[in-house]
Amino acid sequence: MDIRVLTSADIPHVQSTNITNLPENYFLKYYLYHALSWPQLSWVAVDVSRPKKTPYDPPKIVGYVLAKMEEEPVNGIQHGHITSLSVMRTHRRLGLADKLMRQSQRAMVEVYGAQYVSLHVRMSNIAALRLYRDTLGFAVEKVEAKYYADGEDAYSMKMDLKFLR
Numbered sequence: 001m002d003i004r005v006l007t008s009a010d011i012p013h014v015q016s017t018n019i020t021n022l023p024e025n026y027f028l029k030y031y032l033y034h035a036l037s038w039p040q041l042s043w044v045a046v047d048v049s050r051p052k053k054t055p056y057d058p059p060k061i062v063g064y065v066l067a068k069m070e071e072e073p074v075n076g077i078q079h080g081h082i083t084s085l086s087v088m089r090t091h092r093r094l095g096l097a098d099k100l101m102r103q104s105q106r107a108m109v110e111v112y113g114a115q116y117v118s119l120h121v122r123m124s125n126i127a128a129l130r131l132y133r134d135t136l137g138f139a140v141e142k143v144e145a146k147y148y149a150d151g152e153d154a155y156s157m158k159m160d161l162k163f164l165r
């Protein structure tokens with residue numbers, strides 16, 4: 001498995017991974033906006049065990065984290081934000097999400113001086129909550145009522161990144 005920074009060429013494959021795994025989907029230009037604005041923050045997990053059939057065989061993206069910096073933080077504090085994270089069912093519980101998140105968080109601190117990282121997660125998403133709270137160390141900041149298009153509430157979560165500085 002290769003964990004590396006997302007490139008523009010990966011975007012259609014990341015978009016298809018996102019559509020497979022999550023109901024929150026984005027236009028290609030939103031991925032491009034992330035990749036061009038904060039090129040160090042979004043990462044992919046690529047299954048390199050499968051031999052290439054042709055030189056143009058696309059990479060097999062099995063996971064990604066799409067992340068950004070908050071452009072105009074209301075509190076004036078530089079911080080990162082996880083827009084989306086997912087791993088294909090076939091490749092879950094291998095530590096890929098953990099690795100993708102840690103790579104992104106490190107770059108937020110080293111490249112952009114982020115003080116903390118934030119994200120939203122569905123209250124019913126037990127797997128992601130365990131990952132964020134128990135494995136990575138995020139804490140719930142507040143509940144955002146009806147945050148999602150289907151009316152589900154979100155936990156707004158946050159993690160201080162000073163341990164990386």
Ligand code: ACO
Pocket residue numbers: 021022082083084085086087088091092093094095096097098099119120121122125126127128130131132134135
């Ligand atoms: N049940 C309970 N705990 C879990 C689960 C699960 N199904 N999956 C992960 N965890 C916790 C465990 O503590 C795990 O450590 P362990 O395996 O040593 O017990 C830890 O998280 C790390 O797990 P990883 O292997 O790194 O996680 P994985 O690569 O499987 O990806 C993810 C987790 C991203 C939540 C995956 O299940 C997924 O893609 N789900 C669908 C999409 C999704 O919900 N994405 C997050 C939406 S929120 C957002 O995008 C900001």
